[in-house]
Amino acid sequence: MATKRKYLNYTTPWGVSLSPVARAGWSAFLIHESGFQPALENWNHEGVDSPFWRFYHNPKAGCHLRYQGREIPLLPDEYVLIPANTIFDCCGPVTACHYWLHFTVTRLAGTVPVGPVVLPVDETLRLQLQAVLRTHAEAPHALRDHRLYHESAALLHSAFARLELPPTQDIPDRLLDVLDLIQKAPHTHLSNSFLADRAGMSLERFIPDYAVE
Amino acid sequence: MATKRKYLNYTTPWGVSLSPVARAGWSAFLIHESGFQPALENWNHEGVDSPFWRFYHNPKAGCHLRYQGREIPLLPDEYVLIPANTIFDCCGPVTACHYWLHFTVTRLAGTVPVGPVVLPVDETLRLQLQAVLRTHAEAPHALRDHRLYHESAALLHSAFARLELPPTQDIPDRLLDVLDLIQKAPHTHLSNSFLADRAGMSLERFIPDYAVE
CATH class of the missing domain: 1.10.10 (Arc Repressor Mutant, subunit A)
Structure with missing residues (x-):
């Protein structure tokens, strides 16, 4: 006799269906690298260009990006999202205390911001950043890397929750x-x-x- | 002349490669539904069973789960992860103030916890939960749902960062x-x-x- 299964419904009348996540406009992330270096010497790189996105956060002030002649300071109460194929310079007049994520945004349709986007670090993100920096300070082991992955992913989703991308049209x-x-x-x-x-x-x-x- | 591209490397010698994310053991999520109801009458359901995972958090005490004869209270300073194919009862002796996520874990290999896992809500998660409940309270619109998706995903990644799954072996x-x-x-x-x-x-x-x- 086949077992009768109860409550097989993935969605209910009382919640918000997020099934469109597998569709365009609901970005997901493939994270390539999470990095933290508290004291990078000579963080000067001209014409940085990459096919992936970057998340930058410098817990200490002093360095900046240069994008189309404009200086973008990397401040401890801000973070920067740099879309893929954005050409910019890293300028480190002082030692760089630098946290970064390299990632590919999948399922992204519609308008992508042009140039680096600077957003404020709110209390949730501040705690998330502290957690990920603590995890980086641990000795490498499989559980550490697994946690690093989840903490980095949480960070990116929190960051994108604050990035008000215009809704995209339905795409076949x-x-x-x-x-x-x-x-x-x-x-x-x-x-x-x-x-x-x-x-x-x-x-x-x-x-x-x-x-x- | 082909353009010479700089800094095409997805990973660097100074960061931690998270490329194995696309492999087994590095769970990703497909979120089906995010729900919040501050006052559900008669939250009593026996033999709940589903092919997807659930994240439960009740901001007010009074309700509990029953799993294999054991009572699991739903407390405001805890959250519960319920793996797929776990049979349990929802017990609501009082009106339920209930937040839930229905989701499928992809790329999960190796040991899955048996039965509901209760974990403490730390300060980061508390702020993340507050944010997602605030977003639920907004009038529905595309940007709201997009933010709800990212906030829910951030919440799940934060929750799984705290779930110390044993590392899995490399799988072809x-x-x-x-x-x-x-x-x-x-x-x-x-x-x-x-x-x-x-x-x-x-x-x-x-x-x-x-x-x-």
Whole structure:
């Protein structure tokens, strides 16, 4: 006799369905690296450019970024989100006390901010940052890295909760697959005919709205 | 002339590589629902059973869970993680002030806790919970739901950072794919020959270590 299962419903009439998370506009993160160095000498790098996003937080003042001629100080009560493919300089006139995350944003559709975004560190983020710096100070072991991963992910979600990205329009699933392909391989040559094929569309229909070049 | 790109390295010698996140044991979450009801009448449900995990936090005391004859009070300074396929009762002798998340844990390999896990709400989590309850109180709109998603995800990552799961052994990628299949469809009948095929292994080699029944 088959067992009767109760309460199999993933959503209820009393909550807010977050199932669209697997869709466009509800960013998820693939974190490549979490780093903290309390005293980096000569933190001067010109023309930094990367296919991934960066989260920067310097617990001590003194260093700054330079972006399109503008100086962006790295202050202890702020953090900076730098979208992928943003070209900037790291300027360290003093020793840098620097925390960073390198990450790829997946499922991101719609408008991406242009240039670094500076946001204030509120009390929750301050505690989260303290936790992640404490974890960095521990001797490396598997549990430490696992905690580092979760603390970094919590930090990024908290940061993005404060980033008011304009809501995106509904996008058909097959186009999301294409978007996903492009996001995963931004430096690969993906032809329009290849992408149109993945979207299940003719090249003629694909090109007007979605062509990559 | 091809543009020379600088700093393409996803990881550096100065940080901690978190690239294994896409591998087993580094749980990620698919959140189905976030719910808050400050006054639920008759919160009494016997034999609750679900293929997804639950995060429970009651900001006011008075209700409890019953699991294998044991009473687990839902206290304002604690939260409870309930793994998938745990059968329990919700007991509401008083009106329930109840916050919940329904979610699926992906990439989870190795030991899963048996039964509900009760953990203390520390200061960071307390602030995170306050934020998510505030967001629930807002009128529904796209930005609210987007923030709710990120705040819920931050909450889960913070909760799992405190859940010291034993480190898992390295698992070959092709077996991860199989694990992924099983996790995504726990109630589907997946035959060993189908799974062995997905793992690129013979049935004879697959069965001793990985057979599902």
